Amino acid sequence: MKRLKARATPPLASSPASPLVPPRDLDERTTGGDSASANAAGDRQSEHISLTPSGRTSADDSLRPPAASRNPKAPPLPSRSYFSARHDRRILLMALASGFPAVLVALILLWSEPQPARVQWTLTVVIIGFWLGFSHAVRERVVFPLQTLSNLLAALREGDFSIRARGAARDDALGEAMLEVNFLGQILREQRLGALEATALLRTVMAEIEVAVFAFDSEQKLKLVNRAGERLLAQPAERLMTKSASELGLADCLSGESTRTLQMPFAGGAGPWEVHRSTFRERGAPHQLLVLSDLSRALREEERQAWQRLVRVLGHELNNSLAPIKSIAGSLESLVARETQPSDWKEDMRRGLGVIASRAASLNRFMEAYSRLARLPLPRLQPLSISALVKR
Known part of the structure; x- marks a missing residue:
């Protein structure tokens, strides 16, 4: 089976104490290409990741979330040192056990025949050395791809979707596993890019609309405001953030009917205002979205x-x-004005x-x-008999 190589990368931030050897010869695949070309690993060309002096990959930094925002509430992974040691030891013991009968028979035959002591000891060292060397090689061949997969999945968990495994192909089981991980990284990368583009579009729309938009958390602390909201309160967003609704003069807007007309003076306008209030959830916490439309214009x-x-x-x-x-x-x-009036001029x-x-x-x-139309009183709502009205 073709050995999968990976370039050395720094330890991932999610497991700083991980004893696993980082994978070597990791490459970065280009984002283009169709699914048909992805099935043939030999026809694909990889683009190597360039490492910065700090050890981080310089490719696709815009698609990586800030370190403080990468899964802040994700539970820590269990320590892999004990499991890896047990697995390494088990593979090594199985390799040693598989070669032990042959080594034992070879040593018995070697020492049962009269041979010079120097030859016997030399062959004994060679046999035992080859036995131990091949056992450790088998262990490396089995364990190293698992370490590569572990680091790839940890990178995906941390939001780094630019790393790809070299040698991913459909000609063996391990290659298929690597190929599926690469496909998963590509899909997550496209989803992250789409989310970033949608967020940028939303921010542009929020900045350009003429209505004031505010978002408050469950404690009525301001979490979001657009440019129209800044103009309404005559303060920049940096000074408005984390202030309460009562401090901003918006407490009355967060109570009462969700849609109504309100007359309230603000630093940026006197109204009247059309108030729209709705609720949404972010990371499970309830938030309130407040929209104020100036009706004066x-x-x-x-x-x-x-x-x-x-x-x-x-x-x-x-x-x-x-x-x-x-x-x-x-x-x-x-x-x-006539001098002579006709006889019927009076008529x-x-x-x-x-x-x-x-x-x-x-x-x-x-x-x-x-x-009278201008002096009409305001209409009064009261019950009305529809049948009597129809009869009239």
């Missing part, structure tokens, strides 16, 4: 449109009433003044109707 726009509609209606009604009044008044003025004058009075009364009723 929307209300001003709606008020402007309402005034425009009102002015159009008033202008239309005034034109309908004033145009006939102006026309009839001009006709009556020209009639009065024309009476009809013209009647039209003017009618139009003025109509305009007065229109203005009174709008005045």
Whole structure:
């Protein structure tokens, strides 16, 4: 079976006291390629990991989480020294036991025949040396790939998805195990990259939206705020973090109905505000998401449109009433200005003044109707009989 080699790497942070020898000849596989080319190990080319002076790999540092954030709550692995020693000893004893009968027979035959003592002792040392050497070689051949797999899995557990095992192929059982670990690292790497891209997109959206977004933990301590929230409270995020909702003046927003309109003055605006509150969980702990939307701009726009509609209606009604009044008044003025009046000028004058009075009364009723509409009381919610309403 082809021996799997690995380049020496520093001990992993998850097990600083691990007595295992780090794997040698680890390489970094390129992220490209399809699944068909991954099945043929001989056709694939590996890119070696370049080690920095500190011993860490310099490739794909952007995909590795900070040391303080790598599985902070992950339970520590049990010590592997005792298990490895037992396994090493068991393999060594089995190798020694498998060769012991042959060595014993060879020594009996060697010492049973009359030979010079120098020859007998030399052959005895050679036989025992080869026996012990091959036994230790068998032990290394069995144990070393397990150490390589252990370090690869520990690297995945620590969030380092750039390390790959060389010699992963489908022509033997151990090669298939290495190949599956490489596939697992590639999948985790792609998932980590997708999560980083999604997080970057979310941060960009949060920074650009015009609504203030706050996130509070179970103790109502601020954990997240966007730029609109900073402008609303007139403070940078560094000063706002870990402050309580009461210190920020947002305690009233975290109580009451989840969706409502609230009038509250802040350093960055006076409102009114539309409040949306929801809950989410992060690492099992409940959090509250608070979104404040400034309604003043929307209300001003709606008020402007309402005034425009009102002015159009008033202008239309005034034109309908004033145009006939102006026309009839001009006709009556020209009639009065004549030197000789017609015989029926009084009748024309009476009809013209009647039209003017009618139009003025109509305009007065229109203005009174709008005045009553402006003085309507606020609606009151109360039970209503639908059957009686339908009968009416």
